[in-house]
Amino acid sequence: xxxxxxxxxxxxxxxxxxxxxxxxxxxxxxxxxxxxxxxxxxxxxxxxxxxxxxxxxxxxxxxxxxxxxxxxxxxxxxxxxxxxxxxxxxxxxxxxxxxxxxxxxxxxxxxxxxxxxxxxxxxxxxxxxxxxxxxxxxxxxxxxxxxxxxxxxxxxxxxxxxxxxxxxxxxxxxxxxxxxxxxxxxxxxxxxxxxxxxxxxxxxxxxxxxxxxxxxxxxxxxxxxxxxxxxxxxxxxxxxxxxxxxxxxxxxxxxxxxxxxxxxxxxxxxxxxxxxxxxxxxxxxxxxxxxxxxxxxxxxxxxxxxxxxxxxxxxxxxxxxxxxxxxxxxxxxxxxxxxxxxxxxxxxx
Amino acid sequence: xxxxxxxxxxxxxxxxxxxxxxxxxxxxxxxxxxxxxxxxxxxxxxxxxxxxxxxxxxxxxxxxxxxxxxxxxxxxxxxxxxxxxxxxxxxxxxxxxxxxxxxxxxxxxxxxxxxxxxxxxxxxxxxxxxxxxxxxxxxxxxxxxxxxxxxxxxxxxxxxxxxxxxxxxxxxxxxxxxxxxxxxxxxxxxxxxxxxxxxxxxxxxxxxxxxxxxxxxxxxxxxxxxxxxxxxxxxxxxxxxxxxxxxxxxxxxxxxxxxxxxxxxxxxxxxxxxxxxxxxxxx
Numbered sequence: 001x002x003x004x005x006x007x008x009x010x011x012x013x014x015x016x017x018x019x020x021x022x023x024x025x026x027x028x029x030x031x032x033x034x035x036x037x038x039x040x041x042x043x044x045x046x047x048x049x050x051x052x053x054x055x056x057x058x059x060x061x062x063x064x065x066x067x068x069x070x071x072x073x074x075x076x077x078x079x080x081x082x083x084x085x086x087x088x089x090x091x092x093x094x095x096x097x098x099x100x101x102x103x104x105x106x107x108x109x110x111x112x113x114x115x116x117x118x119x120x121x122x123x124x125x126x127x128x129x130x131x132x133x134x135x136x137x138x139x140x141x142x143x144x145x146x147x148x149x150x151x152x153x154x155x156x157x158x159x160x161x162x163x164x165x166x167x168x169x170x171x172x173x174x175x176x177x178x179x180x181x182x183x184x185x186x187x188x189x190x191x192x193x194x195x196x197x198x199x200x201x202x203x204x205x206x207x208x209x210x211x212x213x214x215x216x217x218x219x220x221x222x223x224x225x226x227x228x229x230x231x232x233x234x235x236x237x238x239x240x241x242x243x244x245x246x247x248x249x250x251x252x253x254x255x256x257x258x259x260x261x262x263x264x265x266x267x268x269x270x271x272x273x274x275x276x277x278x279x280x281x282x283x284x285x286x287x288x289x290x291x292x293x294x295x296x297x298x299x300x301x302x303x304x305x306x307x308x309x310x311x312x313x314x315x316x317x318x319x320x321x322x323x324x325x326x327x328x329x330x331x332x333x334x335x336x337x338x339x340x341x342x343x344x345x346x347x348x349x
Numbered sequence: 350x351x352x353x354x355x356x357x358x359x360x361x362x363x364x365x366x367x368x369x370x371x372x373x374x375x376x377x378x379x380x381x382x383x384x385x386x387x388x389x390x391x392x393x394x395x396x397x398x399x400x401x402x403x404x405x406x407x408x409x410x411x412x413x414x415x416x417x418x419x420x421x422x423x424x425x426x427x428x429x430x431x432x433x434x435x436x437x438x439x440x441x442x443x444x445x446x447x448x449x450x451x452x453x454x455x456x457x458x459x460x461x462x463x464x465x466x467x468x469x470x471x472x473x474x475x476x477x478x479x480x481x482x483x484x485x486x487x488x489x490x491x492x493x494x495x496x497x498x499x500x501x502x503x504x505x506x507x508x509x510x511x512x513x514x515x516x517x518x519x520x521x522x523x524x525x526x527x528x529x530x531x532x533x534x535x536x537x538x539x540x541x542x543x544x545x546x547x548x549x550x551x552x553x554x555x556x557x558x559x560x561x562x563x564x565x566x567x568x569x570x571x572x573x574x575x576x577x578x579x580x581x582x583x584x585x586x587x588x589x590x591x592x593x594x595x596x597x598x599x600x601x602x603x604x605x606x607x608x609x610x611x612x613x614x615x616x617x618x619x620x621x622x623x624x625x626x627x628x629x630x631x632x
Contacts, residue, residue: 073530078530079530081523083523086527088546089548098528098533102533
């Protein structure tokens with residue numbers, strides 16, 4: 001077991017810097033999810049920790065060692081790849097044992113470890129099969145088994161569930177979480193799926209364009225997003241952003257409506273999550289409904305802020321019916337209103 | 350296509366049978382000729398049904414000096430020479446091409462693509478084109494009349510290198526990364542992962558290269574003067590010209606028959622892998 005420290009980490013391909021001065025501390029036994037849209041550099045960051053990409057600047061510590069120059073095999077890590085990367089010509093047993101065999105661990109010990117991991121993952125009946133004879137979920141288990149038998153200090157997951165169907169993904173997600181809690185191995189997990197990120201991670205690192213937008217627990221990210229990007233990325237449906245102007249403690253929306261809650265001064269962006277909008281008789285936020293989505297447990301109303309083109313989504317619990325064109329008034333609790341500076345996109349306190 | 354038109358079936362079968370007969374007839378005649386005695390073979394018309402001298406001819410061909418002219422090596426020796434040459438060429442080409450393709454695909458070194466194109470350009474330089482300089486080099490190295498002289502100049506293969514390069518390019522990068530995390534060094538990765546994954550392609554190439562090696566004619570003719578180094582393919586031609594006498598067709602045809610057997614055997618034995626290797630794209 002070990003902690004991981006990223007210090008001022010930079011990755012550049014030629015003159016193009018793709019990761020900009022990333023700092024972060026991952027505690028021993030912690031499950032950290034790196035999340036962001038495609039192309040944000042999250043996989044690159046993970047691969048740098050794995051040793052599959054060179055480090056342009058800064059340091060990576062695993063435990064008390066600087067591992068910048070170490071080969072992947074010497075970093076005491078195990079990685080689960082998106083497409084599993086099982087060796088197709090080896091049986092499940094051989095796949096799991098290959099790394100141990102290279103380390104010249106005794107046959108008995110290898111068998112013991114492989115069978116133990118197979119029992120944990122319930123893949124014992126498939127040990128003698130070839131990967132192509134297994135289903136996607138079973139291959140995923142084998143890939144995890146291969147990581148477990150190594151008994152590493154760190155698990156690295158590179159979007160391991162994205163090749164599975166939706167139902168299996170939910171099931172495997174829970175299993176990965178349970179497994180990680182049971183083994184207590186420090187883990188880094190990369191995904192673009194924010195639900196996966198929220199449910200799996202002790203903490204989330206939100207990456208955008210090679211910058212860390214925010215690094216915190218899922219609830220911190222949800223309740224107090226530091227930037228507009230995080231605010232829009234975490235939570236589904238995404239947060240509503242309304243351009244507004246603040247003067248003397250009063251927020252004026254673009255349609256002239258006024259709210260008594262305000263942060264900052266001048267032009268701001270007011271962010272309110274769809275689920276935090278409540279119907280109120282005297283609500284200041286008036287929405288013209290254009291479309292309704294009945295999801296059973298809740299209802300999504302798509303529309304625009306009255307008198308403007310600003311699109312809005314409202315999520316109401318239970319069944320609500322509203323004909324297109326209906327105008328509804330909403331309000332939100334002060335702690336659920338987030339203010340951002342339009343130029344820096346940062347949160348205003 | 351599922352159709353039931355008797356006329357069409359009949360016609361297509363006739364066409365197919367005609368094709369088979371066209372291809373098989375010369376082989377049949379070779380076989381028939383190899384079963385008659387020398388006298389019968391000089392009479393017209395040539396026989397179309399097998400005679401009774403098969404074993405006799407086989408024995409005379411394999412262990413006699415083939416033809417009555419005494420200086421020629423026995424045919425079993427020629428078969429052995431041909432086999433050695435074909436195997437050395439096939440294995441040599443496969444090993445060298447695997448290694449060069451491995452270097453070109455998996456290692457970053459200066460002028461990597463330059464080297465690749467250099468190898469590729471040698472496609473335009475088969476033995477026939479560079480025969481004089483190659484002979485000079487082989488002669489200077491003292492490799493005349495040896496298996497090395499027979500095989501080494503034919504071993505470098507751009508085609509095989511190119512084919513293995515394409516095969517390696519289809520193997521996902523994660524395989525390499527996974528092996529690196531497992532602690533496999535480059536050669537270990539090559540032997541444990543790449544070679545087994547290219548198994549069917551290696552087999553397909555082996556078939557092609559074995560036949561290529563077996564059928565070599567011009568180069569062995571040039572490089573060997575010693576009768577003990579004669580290969581079977583070149584000997585057939587020599588038998589026809591042998592010692593101012595009428596050709597002994599029964600012996601010559603038996604030799605031709607024997608020359609056909611090893612390639613046929615290789616093709617049949619490796620047929621399944623051969624087809625897989627040339628058609629399968631999924632890794």
